Amino acid sequence: MSGSLPTAKPCAIPDTPLAHAMPGLDTCVHCGFCLQACPTYLALNDENDSPRGRIVLMRALVEGDLSLDDPAVQTHIDRCLGCRGCESACPSGVPYGQLLEATRATLTARRPLPAVVRLALGVFARPWALGTALAMGRLARGTGVASLLAGVKGRLGFAFAMLQSTALPIKRKNYTARGDGSRGSVAVLQGCVMEGLFAGTNRATARVLTVNDYRVVAAPGEGCCGALHAHAGDLETARTLARRNIAAFEKSGAELVAVNASGCGAMMKEYGHLLHDDPAWRERAERLASRVRDVSELLAAAGPRPGAALPLHVTYDAPCHLVHAQHISAPPLAVLRAIPELQLTPLVDADQCCGSAGIYNLVEPETSNAVLAPKLAHVAETGAALVATGNPGCLMQIGAGLARAGSTTRVVHPIDLLDASYARRDA
Ligand code: SF4
Ligand code: SF4
Structure with missing residues (x-):
């Protein structure tokens, strides 16, 4: 045609x-x-x-x-x-x-959204409800309940396997991050799922940015970016969450906003489009969107500084909202290459979706599984011990798929690897 x-x-x-x-x-x-x-x-x-x-x-x-x-x-x-x-x-x-x-x-x-979607979006729109749900998730992870139930058949077992895969697969050592702040000020989006289940990655993000000479400042009041709502068609709630974030990051006075969840970064870069018809917010939204960067972009611009050797076998999966929505492919690899002795094996079809897509794996489980299957097969071909990917949904989807397939390969955010490398250098 x-x-x-x-x-x-x-x-x-x-x-x-x-x-x-x-x-x-x-x-x-x-x-x-x-x-x-x-x-x-x-x-x-x-x-x-x-x-x-x-x-x-x-x-x-x-x-x-x-x-x-x-x-x-x-x-x-x-x-x-x-x-x-x-x-x-x-x-x-x-x-x-x-x-x-x-x-x-x-x-x-x-038409009304399916009840399960309305429930999930309602929870994400209310910080107290989301905080409670994520605290329960952390409890299930910390007590071993998630690990115990991860093998249960069906979506319930998959959900617990997702939860279990949020545990960091490498030992985290604390260190004092030092830098001269000469690259300007940056506020880090803590977000919702990232702060609830990957809080350690958020702290690591602040440390690696500091080491690379960014001055990290807080932005009280920021939170869920609204991506799940926008993708489900609930644009009004997405706009409400966007306005809250815009106000919080403006107040922080930061020159840049760093995001370590690619789905959130893609959403925030499109705040101008989301609020285009709102004359009171359009310009503020565009200004904020122009200051948003994936954390890997900021690090790649700074080098990034090399760390100490980390002899791990890693493959990299590119989150869709990083590679397709934000057109960022080289910076995450630059982050991983800053780690001496890290063995990086390319992943076939690394830029193909893993089937996570927000709450898609909850509402379309069969198609989600069908999309995940080739991803797991390609990961197995690499023989890598770790899959690095910079989005919570991808981490949980691939991590759960691997665990339920009996694989010993685990998932990790690239920032956690760089942070571990810096911690070793500092030790
Ligand atoms: S979306 Fe683009 S690639 Fe697909 S059919 Fe249309 S023009 Fe062609
Ligand atoms: S599932 Fe297919 S149609 Fe939908 S966004 Fe992905 S590539 Fe495009």
């Missing part, structure tokens, strides 16, 4: 987010280059579960050929991981992530 398909019919769903996204829809020339980059197409072998197929469905909604109530449309849109692998493969610059978000927001206005 070739040639653009301009809108011929009047819009059947005016004043909806999808109707406003029409210019993006028009950029698709239906070439199909994105198909082989799409994990759901590869797993399900159905054109309707491909980027091109979903774009055709979106257009049919706008032109009135399909109804927003059509269950088949909802199924194929729900099955999209939002990994944006199709964006990287697309020669036409189709803003697929924005189209998906607009479609989900349009569908969500028409």
Whole structure:
């Protein structure tokens, strides 16, 4: 198929987010280059579960050929991981992530989200509820309950295996991070899941930035970035959370904002788009978004400083929201290469989604498993003892998959490896 398909019919769903996204829809020339980059197409072998197929469905909604109530449309849109692998493969610059978000927001206005999704999003939007849930998770991890139940069949066992995989697989040594602060001030997003289950990685992030001459400052009041809500179509809650973060980081006075969870970094870099129609916040959102960096970007810009030897066999998996949404591929490898004697084995299809995608593995478990399977096989081929990846969802999904497959390979954030290397140098 070739040639653009301009809108011929009047819009059947005016004043909806999808109707406003029409210019993006028009950029698709239906070439199909994105198909082989799409994990759901590869797993399900159905054109309707491909980027091109979903774009055709979106257009049919706008032109009135399909109804927003059509269950088949909802199924194929729900099955999209939002990994944006199709964006990287697309020669036409189709803003697929924005189209998906607009479609989900349009569908969500028409039908209630599934109860489990509403429950999860409600918890993430309320710091007290999320704090309680994560404290229970830490308790299950610390008491060994998570490890005990990780082998239970079904999604419950998988959820406990995810929880168990948040335990750091290497020994953490504390050290006093020193640097001259000459690279400017930076506030670190502590976030929600990262602070709840990977608090040690957040502390490590502050230390490695300090060692690399950034001056780390606090930003009280920051929290969940709103990515889960935006991806599920709940744009209003996402905007509320974004405004809270913008105000907190402005108040911190930091020149830059460092993020160690690539899904959150991708979201925060798009705050300008999210608040585009809010005249009171648009400029503030754009300003904040322009100051957001993945932590690996900041470290790569500084070298990063090498640490002491860490003779570990590691492979690297690229989180979708780092490589496809933020177009960052070299900096995390630079972080790992700053560690002497670390053996880095490339991972086949490292930039393919692992099937985590926020709460996708909760609501679409079969497809999530089908997408995860080739990832686990490729990890096994490397023979690595550790998979390094910079996103909590990917860490938990790959970690749980490996554990339940009986593998001894564990998962770790690249920052924790660099931090361990610096700790050894300091010892
Ligand atoms: S999204 Fe891009 S790659 Fe896919 S069919 Fe459309 S133009 Fe081609
Ligand atoms: S976002 Fe990922 S799953 Fe969705 S259409 Fe694009 S490549 Fe496929």
